[in-house]
Amino acid sequence: MTTAALELRNLQKSFGKTEIIRGVNLAVGKSERHAIIGPNGAGKSTLFNLITGRFPQTAGEVLLHGQNLAGKAPFEINRMGLSRSFQITNIFPKMSVFENVRCSLLWSMGYKYNFWSMVGRSRALTEGAEQILEQINLTNRRDLPAGTLSYAEQRALEIGITIAGGADVIMLDEPTAGMSHSETDYIVELIRTVTEGKTLIMVEHDMGVVFGLADRISVLVYGELIATGRPEDVRGDPKVQEAYLGAALEAEH
């Protein structure tokens, strides 16, 4: 069996006495599109933050291409080929759109902490950034400060930043949150094309997006995965229906 792109082994996280993630086991294969769903407060974002090194886990392991990520800082994890977006739009607002993308290319193009070459002189950088801009359809916004873009455009830019570094494991945290239908369709199409051949792990509330994009789905409820499988299997799973709908009803009351 080949190593999974991302593997979680008995991952746990507690804040004080409160257990948020209670032993999650999951293996996501190479170039699989995997969605994590679950009711509010299930711990989806916490799980994301554990994987990307934003919080340290209480117990368990996270393996990226078979390598343990314990004790690694976010920038080290990123260098190993994992990139993420955020639930709340997270870009560089005062920099131009082009500059946002160019900065996200620097490390992967080997510039590191270079202070002797001019970024403007590198054709590879400029063309790479322009290619990404074209992919995310923001070419005509190139020189605007990123903070002035519309919400959907900022989300698109964030996806561009996330994929630009050439990471092969992409994690998107609620990429369509707060979007209208047409904007959602646009972003879903964008995600589909830019993650071609890459491993995608996403948290998403919109079931239309989840069932349209994902190869497999995991359902997280109260810090535990109660089901993992192909969309049609998960949809039919009585445990999922009970837990998910039950929690959804609870949330409504």
Add this chain to the structure above:
Amino acid sequence: MSNPMKENQITTDPSKPAQRMRAGSLRIAALPWVIAGLALLVMPFVFNDNSAITIMNQMAITIIFALAYNMLLGQGGMLSFGHAVYAGVGGFACMHVMASTDFFEMLPLPVLPIFGGLFGMGLAMIVGSFSTRSAGTVFAMISLGVGELIAACSVIIVAFFGGEEGISGDRTYGMPFFGIEFLHQIEVYYLIAFWLMVSALLMYLFSRTPIGRMANAVRDNPERAEFLGYSSRWVRYYSFIFSGFFAGIAGGLFAINYEIVTEENLNTASSGVILLVTFLGGVGFFFGPIIGAIAFTLLQTVLSLQTDLWAFYAGVLFLATVMFFPGGLAGLLMMHVPAIKMGRASKLVVPYITTLIPALIGILGLSALVEMTFHVRHSSVGDEEMTVFWTTFDSHDILPWAVAIGVTVVAFAVMRMMLPTLRAAWADANATKANTSNGGAA
């Protein structure tokens, strides 16, 4: 198949003018530097008396220091309250080099500032190793603490800092540089001007390197930068070190220019001044600190000849900048670029004149009132005669007060009356094409 073709044409077209613009801007980019270099060469012939050259020397040193400071504040998002330390230590280091006569005899003076830079850089490497861990409040507090600490050291480690009287030296003991011994102010001017060009150019180029770009990214959003593969801390550390280097250069030039360096060069007051200078000029643009340094040095030198209260006016100006023009003088200038590009800046000229002249008169009136109050409170008993704006009068008389108050109130009232016209003109000059065509239709 025809559809994707069309789409391609549409998406590549807008990028073409952008590329052309960029190629053009590369050519234009050298122009400001050439102009600045020529201006530096010519300046001493325009303002050729000694006091003017002294002012220009001071200005150039402040420019380097302010640019170095803005590598932290404007480009890296680090607010330092103790940056004078790096300039000061650089200055002291150069003084000690000057004092070790055997070595100094073999060293041409123009090379000396490098020692200042290296010492400033070395200190920045030590302090930065713990202060750049985070930006924001923690960084500001550490910078303040370290600043106070080293300023206090100046009376403890007398061997290096020379105690209260500082350390003085003689620049002319250095190895003659092509026969120049730097006896005259004008020779020192060209030495400083040379270092100004070199430092400014290097700092500008630094902002165009990968690490310089990432400094902006870390300033805007340190967490996101981490997820691009960069450690925010290392990016800040590099900016800090380079900033320390150029601050040290400025300190070295100070040592050469004044031949004395004291505790005053590295205390918190000096750190406050450079923050003020940089912010006044504008942190958002590379040339902002240059404008700030020029404006502030003029205030400091020219205004201080006119009034004892120059620091008060500088403070008011700083306050006004923070409150009303956070972009500083540079931001104020750059606000006009869109209107100029659209060729509509001329619409602003008349409204500016009709608003700013009353505003200026009002400000002068207000400053007359400040001066008169100061005179009444502080002049010795019996000295009731004072001179403001070439007019001599009795400051205890009622008439001058009435005139000053009257002029001030009327001037500000006129300014307020004119403001709507200026606002309308501003909106008109900056309206986008879509807006104006709409306006035309309606």
